[in-house]
Amino acid sequence: MSRFFSSKHSALTPYTPGEQPKDRKFVKLNTNENPFPPSPNAVRLACEAAQKLELYSDPEVLPLREKFAEVYGIDKDEVVFVNGSDDILNFAFMAFCDKDHPAVFPDITYSFYKVFASLHHVPYEEIPLKEDFTVDVNDYIGIGKNIFIANPNAPTGMAISRDDVEKIVSSNPDNIVLIDEAYVDFGGESVIPLIRKYKNLFVTGTYSKSRSMAGARLGFGIADRELIADINTLRYSTNPYNINLMTTAAGIGSLTDEEYTKKNIGVIKENRAWTAAELEKLGFKVLPSCTNFVFAMHPSFSGECIYKELRERGVLIRHFNDERIKEYNRISIGTMDQMEALIDALKEIVK
Numbered sequence: 001m002s003r004f005f006s007s008k009h010s011a012l013t014p015y016t017p018g019e020q021p022k023d024r025k026f027v028k029l030n031t032n033e034n035p036f037p038p039s040p041n042a043v044r045l046a047c048e049a050a051q052k053l054e055l056y057s058d059p060e061v062l063p064l065r066e067k068f069a070e071v072y073g074i075d076k077d078e079v080v081f082v083n084g085s086d087d088i089l090n091f092a093f094m095a096f097c098d099k100d101h102p103a104v105f106p107d108i109t110y111s112f113y114k115v116f117a118s119l120h121h122v123p124y125e126e127i128p129l130k131e132d133f134t135v136d137v138n139d140y141i142g143i144g145k146n147i148f149i150a151n152p153n154a155p156t157g158m159a160i161s162r163d164d165v166e167k168i169v170s171s172n173p174d175n176i177v178l179i180d181e182a183y184v185d186f187g188g189e190s191v192i193p194l195i196r197k198y199k200n201l202f203v204t205g206t207y208s209k210s211r212s213m214a215g216a217r218l219g220f221g222i223a224d225r226e227l228i229a230d231i232n233t234l235r236y237s238t239n240p241y242n243i244n245l246m247t248t249a250a251g252i253g254s255l256t257d258e259e260y261t262k263k264n265i266g267v268i269k270e271n272r273a274w275t276a277a278e279l280e281k282l283g284f285k286v287l288p289s290c291t292n293f294v295f296a297m298h299p300s301f302s303g304e305c306i307y308k309e310l311r312e313r314g315v316l317i318r319h320f321n322d323e324r325i326k327e328y329n330r331i332s333i334g335t336m337d338q339m340e341a342l343i344d345a346l347k348e349i350v351k
């Protein structure tokens, strides 16, 4: 830390992204990327947009918002686009939380929530998941704090129902309930249809997973228009051009090709079922998944051992050191070839 770094950030521990190795070709199952390329429509429109890079991007992101509103059945003023959904989470903590409006989230969840809380000096409480790693909805009823829940949750892969989310939202009318739907397309129940009923519900989503656009950095927030206006106040106070021309164009292209996205999601779900069954045959305990990853542990091998042995065999998965989940690993679902490579390597390890 330099002597110039503001003391207001001295306690900050940054988020640790999953590795993006460059040295050797791994079977890369560590960051929940989609194994399939983006829609050809997205690529074509992005290339066309690249011809006009001398111009600023549209700060209102209007054509993308209009297309999105049509596809998702909302109004264009009920959505804001951002530079990856990490950007919207940052804005949400900045907009709605402070020392009088603390945050709560599960103890096992997307570890970025904690980082944003620290960055914005927001007091927070971590509520333990139940023993089986599910969210206990009762813990959040009338809690009177801003609530952040990834649904489906990461890295567990498990989801709560729309009815359960509604119970949480309706019992905390004076607080924001943010539902992070990064993985919803792989098997969760979206609560987007509830945004008109509840002015305190804020839904976030991303193009990184189901739409195969992690490298484009495109995320969104969906909520009552007043909440969206608050986010825009902050967006225009930091970087109104936070979405570049090519990403905006690719975002529209993806929305013109819903069949393509659906087809890929279908394949990933099939590969997920196959992988879970094969892991179980090898003695793994696999949590039920509504996402594009599985969370698994082996009773005879430590989580770290499985991670290291796979890495030596060229397969990269994600291991976390947190006490409660250190015996588990998160394995992204890729193509059938990738999943076969994983299972072959594991057969060698556990034999």
Ligand SMILES: *Cc1c(COP(=O)(O)O)cnc(C)c1O
Residues within 6 Å of the ligand: 032, 083, 084, 085, 086, 087, 110, 150, 154, 180, 182, 205, 206, 207, 208, 214, 218, 219
């Ligand atoms: C991947 C992920 C995100 C972030 O996605 P980006 O749009 O790529 O920033 C947000 N929340 C959860 C739970 C995720 O797993």
